[in-house]
Amino acid sequence: MRIGELATKTGVSVRALRYYEEQALLIPVRSSGGQRHYPDSAIDRVHLIQMLYAAGLSSRTILDLLPCVDAKVNTPQSRALIRAERGRIDQQITRLTQARDRLDAVIAFSESPASGCTRMDTTPQ
Amino acid sequence: MRIGELATKTGVSVRALRYYEEQALLIPVRSSGGQRHYPDSAIDRVHLIQMLYAAGLSSRTILDLLPCVDAKVNTPQSRALIRAERGRIDQQITRLTQARDRLDAVIAFSESPASGCTRMDTTPQ
DNA sequence: CTTGTCTCTCACGTCAACGTCAGGTTCTAG
DNA sequence: CTAGAACCTGACGTTGACGTGAGAGACAAG
Numbered sequence: 001m002r003i004g005e006l007a008t009k010t011g012v013s014v015r016a017l018r019y020y021e022e023q024a025l026l027i028p029v030r031s032s033g034g035q036r037h038y039p040d041s042a043i044d045r046v047h048l049i050q051m052l053y054a055a056g057l058s059s060r061t062i063l064d065l066l067p068c069v070d071a072k073v074n075t076p077q078s079r080a081l082i083r084a085e086r087g088r089i090d091q092q093i094t095r096l097t098q099a100r101d102r103l104d105a106v107i108a109f110s111e112s113p114a115s116g117c118t119r120m121d122t123t124p125q
Numbered sequence: 126m127r128i129g130e131l132a133t134k135t136g137v138s139v140r141a142l143r144y145y146e147e148q149a150l151l152i153p154v155r156s157s158g159g160q161r162h163y164p165d166s167a168i169d170r171v172h173l174i175q176m177l178y179a180a181g182l183s184s185r186t187i188l189d190l191l192p193c194v195d196a197k198v199n200t201p202q203s204r205a206l207i208r209a210e211r212g213r214i215d216q217q218i219t220r221l222t223q224a225r226d227r228l229d230a231v232i233a234f235s236e237s238p239a240s241g242c243t244r245m246d247t248t249p250q
Numbered sequence: 251c252t253t254g255t256c257t258c259t260c261a262c263g264t265c266a267a268c269g270t271c272a273g274g275t276t277c278t279a280g
Numbered sequence: 281c282t283a284g285a286a287c288c289t290g291a292c293g294t295t296g297a298c299g300t301g302a303g304a305g306a307c308a309a310g
Contacts, residue, residue, distance in 0.1 A: 002256075013299080014257085016297075019297065032306095033257085033306045034258060034259090052224060053297085055220060055223075055225075057224075068235070069228075069231050071231070071235065079236065082232055085228060086229065089221050093221050096180050096221070098176065099179070099180035099182075100211055100214045102173075106193060107211070110204055128287075129286060129287080138269080161288090183267095184267080
């Protein structure tokens with residue numbers, strides 16, 4: 001399929017797909033006229049890339065991880081790399097959980113009768 | 126205390142503290158000569174700000190949240206705001222957990238005897 | 251063949267959270 | 281009083297993941 005179709009099927013922009021190619025994350029074949037053509041499997045790969053981006057990984061890190069996730073590469077080094085990134089994600093989850101707990105504490109306090117509630121409204125919308 | 130001392134005590138840069146003031150997150154008093162002076166409580170506040178930044182919140186969002194966390198503001202709107210941000214953090218935790226699980230699956234597969242392990246080395250360093 | 255839609259390659263713009271440099275001022279130790 | 285450290289205000293630089301045109305080529309439909 002061409003780039004526009006892949007874009008609509010995955011929900012990412014055409015620009016983003018070109019950027020992925022620039023970062024060597026997703027290399028399409030080219031038609032005689034120079035247009036990009038992607039296989040169906042590209043849909044899943046885009047979703048995977050998006051998942052890793054959403055987890056806060058950089059293009060470079062994703063580039064390093066993809067061959068491992070593809071299970072085409074399986075060396076002690078690649079396993080160490082994956083474990084390292086897993087650790088980073090874990091740390092970030094810890095940080096986010098701490099922040100969430102902090103907000104939960106604020107919520108609990110602000111809703112307790114003991115707090116100096118302005119009481120403009122008791123019934124939540 | 127002055128800005129340098131606060132910087133070393135909190136581990137953030139002087140530039141960052143000036144930036145926090147620019148974003149109205151932490152307003153110091155000024156000496157007659159124009160130098161910033163912070164109370165001891167600023168240390169905790171910087172740590173709180175750093176925690177929220179680390180959770181991926183923007184300056185603007187933090188600015189909105191701080192009065193609530195300070196428990197100086199407690200309106201239905203402020204509570205809704207906190208819950209909304211809590212929800213965002215929760216979503217991000219979900220995303221991160223999915224990505225982590227994905228990597229775990231890769232790890233499990235790459236370490237299973239069935240995988241085409243290159244077996245360059247069996248003993249981990 | 252023409253029209254319209256899609257696509258191509260530059261290449262500059264954006265936004266956030268600072269880093270960094272310049273040139274000048276304030277404070278503190280001796 | 282004076283040196284030097286710490287501080288001040290601009291103001292431009294950085295990084296990553298794209299957004300946004302500009303101008304030109306590719307391709308299906310009639």
